[in-house]
Amino acid sequence: MDEQSVVNSRVLRWLLRALAGLCIGLGAIGIVLPGLPTTPFLLVAAWAAGKSSPALRRRLRAHPHFGPALVAWQDHGAIPRRAKWLAVTLMAASWILLWFSIEHRGVIGLVGAMLAAMAVFLFTRPEPAPPESESRN
Incomplete structure (x- = not known):
């Protein structure tokens, strides 16, 4: 820029x-x-x-x-693999907590669909190339 x-x-x-x-x-x-x-x-x-x-x-x-x-x-537009897995793990944990917290299954389903869409987005992003020192080994 x-x-x-x-x-x-x-x-x-x-x-x-x-x-x-x-x-x-x-x-x-x-x-x-x-x-x-x-x-x-x-x-x-x-x-x-x-x-x-x-x-x-x-x-x-x-x-x-x-x-x-x-x-x-x-x-x-790259996201490191570790960040992807951490984000999806935390989203899943949040959804499980929601499952036990509220009784409105429609809300739980909607939130689950949004989190699943975000997980798909994350895992379709490329991963950064390793630094030069790692790629030579």
């Missing part, structure tokens, strides 16, 4: 930077707080940063822990 993709409005750039900062903060809290996701907040932060601040976007993409996943998603 280059300077051309940065929005022209100063107010909108400020709002997008504030959104990026808020999402980075919520993502950081999500690392330690169960139930608060990290990844969606970081994806929104990367999008907002790309529209408002090329320097912030570069910093997010260069982050040692989150950067590789952001780069894989933004550049190739």
